[in-house]
Amino acid sequence: MKLVADVGGTNVRFALAEGLQVKPETIRSYRNDDFATFYDAAEAYLAATTPGPLERICVAVAGPVTGDHARLTNRDWAFNIGKLTQLFGAPARLINDLEALGYSVPSLTAGGLDHVTPDIPAFGNQALVAGIGTGFNVSPVVITPTGPVVPKAEMGHVQLAWRIRAAIEERIGTDEHGFDTVEHLFSGRGFEKLWKLSTGRDDRPASLMGSGDAELADYVNFYAGLMAHLAQDLLLVFLPGQGLHFAGGVARAVLLNGGAEAFRAVYAGPLALDTASHVPVKIILDDTAALAGCAAA
Numbered sequence: 001m002k003l004v005a006d007v008g009g010t011n012v013r014f015a016l017a018e019g020l021q022v023k024p025e026t027i028r029s030y031r032n033d034d035f036a037t038f039y040d041a042a043e044a045y046l047a048a049t050t051p052g053p054l055e056r057i058c059v060a061v062a063g064p065v066t067g068d069h070a071r072l073t074n075r076d077w078a079f080n081i082g083k084l085t086q087l088f089g090a091p092a093r094l095i096n097d098l099e100a101l102g103y104s105v106p107s108l109t110a111g112g113l114d115h116v117t118p119d120i121p122a123f124g125n126q127a128l129v130a131g132i133g134t135g136f137n138v139s140p141v142v143i144t145p146t147g148p149v150v151p152k153a154e155m156g157h158v159q160l161a162w163r164i165r166a167a168i169e170e171r172i173g174t175d176e177h178g179f180d181t182v183e184h185l186f187s188g189r190g191f192e193k194l195w196k197l198s199t200g201r202d203d204r205p206a207s208l209m210g211s212g213d214a215e216l217a218d219y220v221n222f223y224a225g226l227m228a229h230l231a232q233d234l235l236l237v238f239l240p241g242q243g244l245h246f247a248g249g250v251a252r253a254v255l256l257n258g259g260a261e262a263f264r265a266v267y268a269g270p271l272a273l274d275t276a277s278h279v280p281v282k283i284i285l286d287d288t289a290a291l292a293g294c295a296a297a
Contacts, residue, residue, distance in 0.1 A: 002056045004294035007038060009062055009074040014045040017295035027288060038077050039087055054090035058294035060100035070094045095297055098131045101247050101284060102139030102150040103293035112286030116260050120280045124241030130234060133248030136183040140238050147296055156183035164229050172197045191250050195219055209257045217258055224259030228266035235279050243280040255283055
């Protein structure tokens with residue numbers, strides 16, 4: 001039996017897995033505030049589920065993973081492979097939460113996805129997860145007969161493309177906006193900053209979703225167009241014929257709250273390389289996908 005965990009800033013999810021499959025009836029969620037450490041939360045879960053001896057452990061963390069240790073971005077929770085093995089008696093692995101989503105791609109079902117471009121067929125054996133949430137990064141995926149291979153990548157600190165910068169400058173009337181890198185724009189902070197620069201309003205756009213605010217609807221469409229330019233660039237870099245899978249709160253908010261049509265209109269435009277093909281674009285909806293990824297990792 002394998003213990004898998006997905007550790008976010010507010011909650012931690014646990015499950016047990018056999019082989020590469022999560023046992024759905026074992027999924028439990030706990031509030032981080034109720035435990036001093038991750039280890040305490042894991043002990044509480046194991047006491048409640050009594051799985052017997054563990055064979056392996058895999059923990060996905062919403063924060064940087066460096067060698068044999070990791071730390072949550074917004075909470076003083078530390079993770080160490082040696083301590084996990086010592087406490088729970090099984091070999092352990094730590095991965096980033098976006099990497100876990102990469103491992104989950106082959107197991108995602110229709111119910112766990114929203115197809116933004118349903119008319120574009122998939123091809124090849126490569127996919128990509130792009131997370132727009134607190135920050136930005138990507139997780140490339142190579143799908144093989146023995147399971148997914150997920151190389152590490154870093155895209156958040158790459159310089160923002162000129163055509164995206166030009167679109168922002170045209171909208172706000174200045175090139176002094178501070179969006180120098182991909183993550184500066186495509187993140188929660190970037191989404192709110194561009195909203196304020198575009199509208200002069202101090203309210204948070206996330207709180208207005210679904211309210212019918214006309215100015216927000218226009219902004220969501222504009223931001224979705226910027227995401228489509230980004231998607232075109234990502235498909236040229238990673239060639240993800242099996243699909244570009246968006247994840248994260250900002251991506252969901254934009255594409256599920258009126259921005260999908262504007263995204264499709266811009267995304268359908270010609271690519272910079274005439275031999276390249278558009279790839280299907282999807283949104284990961286399954287909140288337990290990272291657990292499935294940990295099972296496959």
